Amino acid sequence: MTNALGQPDTPLEARIRLSHAYFQNLANKNSIDLLHIKGYAFGTDTYREKRKSSDVDILVRPAHVARLMYLLQADGWRILTHFETGSIFEHAATLYHPSWGLADVHRYFPGIGYFDRALAFDKLWSTRRTKDIAHFPCDVPSVVDARVIVVVHGARSFAPKHPDVEHLQRSLKPADWQQMRQRAEELDCMVAFDTALGNIEHHANHPHYLLWKSVSTRMPSYVQWKARLSLEEKLSEKLRILHQIISVNEDHLAMKLGHEPSADERRELFFGRFALLRAQRKSRRKG
Amino acid sequence: MESTFKDDAATADATRYSHAPSTAYVYESEMVGANADSSTIFVCLLETSEILRLDAAGGLIWEILAQPATAEQVVAEVASVFQESEDTVRQGVLDFIASLLHQKLIIGR
Numbered sequence: 001m002t003n004a005l006g007q008p009d010t011p012l013e014a015r016i017r018l019s020h021a022y023f024q025n026l027a028n029k030n031s032i033d034l035l036h037i038k039g040y041a042f043g044t045d046t047y048r049e050k051r052k053s054s055d056v057d058i059l060v061r062p063a064h065v066a067r068l069m070y071l072l073q074a075d076g077w078r079i080l081t082h083f084e085t086g087s088i089f090e091h092a093a094t095l096y097h098p099s100w101g102l103a104d105v106h107r108y109f110p111g112i113g114y115f116d117r118a119l120a121f122d123k124l125w126s127t128r129r130t131k132d133i134a135h136f137p138c139d140v141p142s143v144v145d146a147r148v149i150v151v152v153h154g155a156r157s158f159a160p161k162h163p164d165v166e167h168l169q170r171s172l173k174p175a176d177w178q179q180m181r182q183r184a185e186e187l188d189c190m191v192a193f194d195t196a197l198g199n200i201e202h203h204a205n206h207p208h209y210l211l212w213k214s215v216s217t218r219m220p221s222y223v224q225w226k227a228r229l230s231l232e233e234k235l236s237e238k239l240r241i242l243h244q245i246i247s248v249n250e251d252h253l254a255m256k257l258g259h260e261p262s263a264d265e266r267r268e269l270f271f272g273r274f275a276l277l278r279a280q281r282k283s284r285r286k287g
Numbered sequence: 288m289e290s291t292f293k294d295d296a297a298t299a300d301a302t303r304y305s306h307a308p309s310t311a312y313v314y315e316s317e318m319v320g321a322n323a324d325s326s327t328i329f330v331c332l333l334e335t336s337e338i339l340r341l342d343a344a345g346g347l348i349w350e351i352l353a354q355p356a357t358a359e360q361v362v363a364e365v366a367s368v369f370q371e372s373e374d375t376v377r378q379g380v381l382d383f384i385a386s387l388l389h390q391k392l393i394i395g396r
Contacts, residue, residue, distance in 0.1 A: 009340055010329055010338045010340065011315070011318065011321070011329075013313075013318045013319060013321075014313040014315070014318060014329040014338075015338070017311075017313045018311050018312075018313060018329065018331045018333075018338060021311030021331065021333055022311075022331070022333050022336060025309050025311075025333040025334075026333075050319045050320065051319070052319050052320075075336075076336075097336070099336040099337075099338070100336065133311075134311035134312060134313050134331070135311055135312050135313075136310075136311035136333075
């Protein structure tokens, strides 16, 4: 009655749904608080029907992140990009498992609680609900929080229209939006929320304005780094970010090359960027 | 107390079998863009990350065991759905239950 064993026959969607259950089971066994976000964790009350997902996203209580990462690596997961190298926000690590595929472990959600990630998680956790994914009870944000997360996520897109945000704009009533806006205020994510809706200029004087402007519109990457630097108050953090700007992003280079970069490849990327900058400056002078 | 499967003795056994707590499953028919008529189920023992693909009869037994059931109840249900005699399906059902128990996908109480 069993006609096949093993992963190659398992469609991606089944694998992703089952891996949500895997993460929840691991969390249950080890007293780790996590919320399943985006993808198959959110239903048709938030996303359009028949929307597909390609990975698993989980948001972990900040104090539990290190323990979860340890457990995952012990269980065969390999880190593809670390928190520090994944994005300008340093919010998620991407992991890969030969059976499960890709997963993004978030230590916070960009736009929600930049300065107090533990409090932000607490607020989302306090209104969580249980939803069966792969017939396994998983912790997910409330419907309102899920919708707010989708909007806030849309703020990180260069595209003028974000399909998931547009779907909410088409399908939800003014009262739903009022509820979302109220919750976005509670979650202290109004800048990202309004950015996604094309209203970033309402926050032109907000300290996070430049950061959200730089990730939602096409701008040179140094503007993002400038914005990140301006947000940090501690000298040690500013120095750490400066170091990141100068350093080669080895995780991204390894993914691009498909193997661990050699010393020569690292050197080439490092000096190549300066060559590119010189060429850009030269071209600007000519222009 | 959890039981181990006792081959043919199970037919007279009052042990009730059901999904083990650390299992999850997905119906292929529920998936986006999948064949709605598919009876395939992907079952996973979350502790080992192993995924088992169950076909029509295996899937049916898995569905029956979503609620605790004795081996004889499973035999009767499978026989009824496939319109076969209980004697015809019994050995196949018992073997399959034994296999699920061995893989720790179900428990018996």
